[in-house]
Amino acid sequence: RKEVEQDPGPFNVPEGATVAFNCTYSNSASQSFFWYRQDCRKEPKLLMSVYSSGNEDGRFTAQLNRASQYISLLIRDSKLSDSATYLCVARRGSNYQLIWGAGTKLIIKP
Amino acid sequence: DTGVSQDPRHKITKRGQNVTFRCDPISEHNRLYWYRQTLGQGPEFLTYFQNEAQLEKSRLLSDRFSAERPKGSFSTLEIQRTEQGDSAMYLCASSLFFRSGDTIYFGEGSWLTVV
Numbered sequence: 001r002k003e004v005e006q007d008p009g010p011f012n013v014p015e016g017a018t019v020a021f022n023c024t025y026s027n028s029a030s031q032s033f034f035w036y037r038q039d040c041r042k043e044p045k046l047l048m049s050v051y052s053s054g055n056e057d058g059r060f061t062a063q064l065n066r067a068s069q070y071i072s073l074l075i076r077d078s079k080l081s082d083s084a085t086y087l088c089v090a091r092r093g094s095n096y097q098l099i100w101g102a103g104t105k106l107i108i109k110p
Numbered sequence: 111d112t113g114v115s116q117d118p119r120h121k122i123t124k125r126g127q128n129v130t131f132r133c134d135p136i137s138e139h140n141r142l143y144w145y146r147q148t149l150g151q152g153p154e155f156l157t158y159f160q161n162e163a164q165l166e167k168s169r170l171l172s173d174r175f176s177a178e179r180p181k182g183s184f185s186t187l188e189i190q191r192t193e194q195g196d197s198a199m200y201l202c203a204s205s206l207f208f209r210s211g212d213t214i215y216f217g218e219g220s221w222l223t224v225v
Contacts, residue, residue, distance in 0.1 A: 008150070032211065043201060043216035044153065087152050095166055096211055100152030 003027055004090050006101035013078055014109055020074045021104045023088030030090040030099070033064055033071050038085045038103065047073075047086070075106075083108045112136060114217035116202050122223045123192055130188045131220045135204030141212060142185050144177055145201040146170070147219070153201055159185060160207065192224045 006023045013019045025033075033050040048055065050062040050071050061074040075082055088101040115134045123129050135142050141160050145153035156175070157167045161182035171177075174192075179185040189196055199219040205212035 004152075041199075041221075043218050045216070046213065089152075091211070095158070096207075097155060097166070098153075098214070100154070102150065102152045 001026065002102070003099050004088055004101040006086075006088050006104045008102060008104060010105040010107050012107050012109060015078060015080055017078055018074065018076045019078055019106065020072060021086065021106075022070050022072045023101050023104075024070045025088075025090045025099075026069065027090065027092055027099070028066075028069065030092040031096075032091045034089040034091070034098075035060075035062055035071075035073050036087040036089060038087055040085075044087055078106075078108045080108050080110060082106060114202055114204050114215055116200075116217040116220045118220060119218065120221045120223075122225060125194060125224055126191055128188065128190045129192055129222060130186055131200050131202075131222075133185045133187070133202030133204075133217060135184070135202070136206075136215060139204035139206050139215075140182070141205045141207045141214075142179055143203040143205075143214065144185070144187050145203065147199045147201055148197075156187075156200075189222075192222075194224045197222055197224045 004025050035047040036044040037047045038044045050064045052064050054063040059076045063072045085103040085105045087103045090099045117132045143158040144156040147153045157177050159179040174190045177187045201219045202217045203214045205214045
């Protein structure tokens with residue numbers, strides 16, 4: 001079992017819809033969490049950090065549930081340009097090592 | 111461009127050959143990371159440096175892989191006697207690390223195809 005698990009998708013969503021996906025992590029020692037976005041054959045780019053209190057950045061909302069060990073990403077009013085793979089990342093250890101999920105592919109359709 | 115730069119961006123090599131990738135981090139970033147990513151997977155950690163010191167190496171980093179960061183600036187990742195299983199994107203990232211953590215910035219990656 002991978003330490004950080006995501007549904008690979010793809011999620012096919014019409015433009016303007018709301019989409020949400022979760023990510024689970026198995027190591028309770030994980031300290032911080034992030035969502036990265038990766039376009040096809042490009043490098044990952046930080047989308048947002050995830051805080052226990054939940055945080056919002058425009059159309060994107062991220063939440064962390066430490067008790068159940070999952071994090072979520074909600075995208076409202078989805079745009080065609082949101083089509084990408086979304087990678088969930090947990091950080092742990094004294095060296096703050098990043099543990100990556102395999103990503104969830106999102107396809108926004110017109 | 112003041113981001114992380116990697117060279118070459120694409121490399122096709124024959125099995126058994128050696129390849130070397132270079133990474134130039136963002137200026138004054140003290141940490142430099144190497145990751146490997148294959149299609150449909152997230153990045154896998156290979157190694158990282160804090161300044162010139164290599165602080166951690168993944169078990170994925172076999173004896174054929176070596177990384178250096180002389181003088182704590184640019185870094186090289188060398189793969190000796192390449193195998194087809196080495197085909198992947200090799201990502202370099204850098205950060206300015208404090209005790210509270212850091213934000214990691216990735217380069218565009220170096221694609222390796224071993225034929």
